[in-house]
Structure formats: C-alpha cells, structure tokens
Amino acid sequence: MTDAPAILARGLSRRFGDQLAVDGLDLEIAPRSIYGFLGPNGCGKTTTVRMLIGLLTPSAGEITVLGHRLPAEAEQLKRRIGYMTQKFSLYEDLTVLENLRFVASVYGLPPREARARIAELLDIYALERLGPQRAGSMSGGQRQRLSLAAATLHRPPLLFLDEPTSAVDPENRRDFWEHLFDLIDTGATILVSTHYMDEAERCHRLAILEAGHKRAEGSPAELMAAMGAHVLEVEGPNLRRVKSTLTALPEVLSAAQLGSRLRVLVRERIDQPVTWLRALPQARVLTEIAQVRPSLEDVFVTCTGQQTGQPTEPEAGHPTEHEAGPDSATVSEPGRGDTRP
Ligand SMILES: Nc1ncnc2c1ncn2[C@@H]1O[C@H](COP(=O)(O)OP(=O)(O)OP(=O)(O)O)[C@@H](O)[C@H]1O
Numbered sequence: 001m002t003d004a005p006a007i008l009a010r011g012l013s014r015r016f017g018d019q020l021a022v023d024g025l026d027l028e029i030a031p032r033s034i035y036g037f038l039g040p041n042g043c044g045k046t047t048t049v050r051m052l053i054g055l056l057t058p059s060a061g062e063i064t065v066l067g068h069r070l071p072a073e074a075e076q077l078k079r080r081i082g083y084m085t086q087k088f089s090l091y092e093d094l095t096v097l098e099n100l101r102f103v104a105s106v107y108g109l110p111p112r113e114a115r116a117r118i119a120e121l122l123d124i125y126a127l128e129r130l131g132p133q134r135a136g137s138m139s140g141g142q143r144q145r146l147s148l149a150a151a152t153l154h155r156p157p158l159l160f161l162d163e164p165t166s167a168v169d170p171e172n173r174r175d176f177w178e179h180l181f182d183l184i185d186t187g188a189t190i191l192v193s194t195h196y197m198d199e200a201e202r203c204h205r206l207a208i209l210e211a212g213h214k215r216a217e218g219s220p221a222e223l224m225a226a227m228g229a230h231v232l233e234v235e236g237p238n239l240r241r242v243k244s245t246l247t248a249l250p251e252v253l254s255a256a257q258l259g260s261r262l263r264v265l266v267r268e269r270i271d272q273p274v275t276w277l278r279a280l281p282q283a284r285v286l287t288e289i290a291q292v293r294p295s296l297e298d299v300f301v302t303c304t305g306q307q308t309g310q311p312t313e314p315e316a317g318h319p320t321e322h323e324a325g326p327d328s329a330t331v332s333e334p335g336r337g338d339t340r341p
C-alpha cells in the first residue's frame with residue numbers, strides 16, 4: 001500500500017463561455033479516506049468531479065489520479081474508478097439483476113465471476129428480494145443502493161459519489177454511509193459531493209466550495225476549531241426584529257433563527273462576545289445569551305457568506321493556510337479577487 005495521494009490537482013480550472021465554473025482549485029486527497037465537497041448549487045462540484053475522472057478537459061491545471069496523469073491517461077484510469085452520477089444513471093426499464101449483469105458485462109467479468117459478485121452485492125446492499133424489480137419502480141433509497149452496488153461491482157480502489165443521498169431519508173442515509181465506511185475499510189478512497197451538513201460531518205476531510213473556489217479545507221473538527229467567529233445563542237421576545245437589528249452590525253456575520261432561539265455569529269475580533277452583546281441596546285430585550293460550540297453549518301456560513309445576505313468582509317486574524325499549519329483547517333483567504341454576492 002502506498003501513501004501517495006489518491007487525487008492530486010493543482011490550479012484546476014474550467015471555463016464555460018464567460019463563466020469560470022472552477023477557479024484554480026488545489027486538491028490533495030489521501031488514500032483510504034472519505035473526502036467531501038460541500039457547497040451550494042452551481043459551486044462547481046460536478047464539474048470538478050468530471051475533470052477528476054477524465055470526462056471533462058480542464059481549461060487549466062494539472063491532475064494526477066491513482067498515479068495517472070489526466071486527461072492523457074483517462075482510458076487507463078477508467079477501470080480503476082467507480083462513479084455514481086448525480087442523477088440516477090442506470091436503466092429504469094431493466095430489473096435490478098439485469099442492470100448489474102449489464103454493468104458486469106461492460107467491465108468484462110467472466111460469467112461465473114459476475115454471478116458470484118452480483119450475489120455478493122445483492123447481499124451487501126439488501127437487494128436480494130428486489131432482483132426481479134424494475135429499477136424505475138424502486139424507492140429513492142433502493143435506487144441509491146443499486147447505484148452504489150453498480151459503481152463498486154468491479155471493486156474500484158477509488159469512488160466518486162456526486163450527491164449520492166439527495167433523495168434519501170435520514171435513516172437510509174445513515175445506512176448508506178455505513179456502507180461507505182465499510183468500503184474504506186477494504187482500502188478504497190471516496191470523494192463525495194454534498195450540500196448536506198450532516199453528510200459533510202461524516203467525511204474525514206472536506207473542502208467548502210463556493211463559486212468555483214475552495215473557501216476552507218480540513219476535518220470537520222479542524223474547521224470548527226479554526227472558524228474565526230464566535231457562536232452565540234440568544235432567547236427573548238421579538239426575535240425577528242432582534243435578528244434584523246443585529247445583522248445590521250458590522251461585528252455580526254449572520255443570525256439565523258432556530259425555533260425560539262437565535263444563533264448569532266460574531267466576528268472573532270470581539271474578545272468577550274457575550275459581554276459585548278449584553279451591552280448593546282439592541283440586546284436589552286434578550287432573556288438569555290450563551291456562547292455555544294460551532295457547528296459545520298456555522299463554518300459554512302462564515303466562510304461562504306451564504307445565508308447572511310451581506311458580503312463577508314476579509315477578517316483580520318482569519319486563519320490562512322500558513323498560520324494554520326499543515327495539519328489544521330486551512331481557511332483560504334477571503335477577499336483575494338473573490339467575487340462574492
Ligand atoms: N456543460 C456546461 N455548459 C455550460 N455551463 C456549465 C456546464 N456544466 C456546468 N456549467 C456551469 O458551471 C457551474 C457549476 O456547475 P456544477 O454542475 O459543477 O455545479 P454543482 O456544484 O455540481 O451544482 P449542484 O449542487 O446543483 O449539482 C454552474 O454555473 C453551471 O451552470
């Protein structure tokens with residue numbers, strides 16, 4: 001086994017007409033890990049995945065995947081990866097068994113080996129009873145299990161999963177992720193894209209993408225520790241009004257209501273955020289102010305400016321790649337030629 005990165009990309013960019021869908025992305029993805037792309041619609045997740053598997057030629061940049069230089073060696077890479085597309089891409093008119101037999105034939109598995117492998121996959125992904133059912137009539141969760149079975153049929157060491165559980169309920173999503181960790185246990189590497197925080201939290205490492213840029217990278221715990229903002233939860237009457245007055249302050253990055261509480265992100269430069277907030281006239285009505293631990297969603301809001309409705313200022317003291325060190329969360333520097341809303 002080697003510890004060379006499974007995926008290495010430098011300065012990866014892709015332009016569609018005037019639009020730069022992916023803009024100078026650097027990636028280094030360790031083998032035998034789950035790496036996530038977390039980002040909103042249109043941030044470039046699918047475009048990046050398609051470049052990393054050799055389906056789309058980059059406008060600029062260098063890519064090495066499992067030791068193969070892309071796009072030149074895309075053909076050699078093909079048999080060593082599995083790709084679960086964002087949209088269901090198996091045949092809806094074929095049954096579960098027919099779909100898997102078809103995939104086995106595409107990979108040239110001899111009939112006896114194909115039969116054994118398909119039986120094994122039906123067992124692993126609880127599809128035995130669904131063998132004769134048409135794929136088009138399966139539930140969202142069943143389809144995803146079939147898609148994962150198909151993507152792993154030829155035992156690829158590297159898997160690309162593009163929003164694999166977008167139509168799956170929480171329980172099935174949890175089961176799906178258990179399967180992913182089983183695959184890691186067999187030595188596989190997985191790149192998964194998502195816009196669900198709970199999925200992102202399960203990754204070993206992740207990159208937060210926005211508008212084709214990497215805004216932050218690290219393990220979920222590192223990202224939360226290096227977030228560069230304080231998180232307060234407050235209670236009291238008229239929270240909608242409190243929210244609008246607080247978000248008007250330059251020290252407040254965002255505020256979002258959760259039931260009867262308001263979650264307020266305050267810039268890190270405020271030393272004592274609870275004392276600071278308590279002293280504000282806008283906060284006089286509040287009955288409770290507490291500092292709480294950051295969540296991944298807070299990290300996302302802080303480094304993308306999503307949900308705030310206002311631009312995210314460059315923040316003094318925001319950790320940069322150099323300050324954070326190689327093992328820490330690396331939050332890319334905001335405001336460097338960024339085009340934020
Ligand atoms: N073939 C294409 N031609 C033109 N523009 C494209 C093409 N593919 C993607 N884009 C544009 O590139 C940007 C990134 O798209 P991409 O599909 O990579 O986003 P995404 O992060 O996967 O979004 P989603 O979460 O909705 O799947 C979008 O603005 C999209 O419109």
Ligand SMILES: [Mg+2]
Pocket residue numbers: 045046047086162
């Ligand atoms: Mg996509």
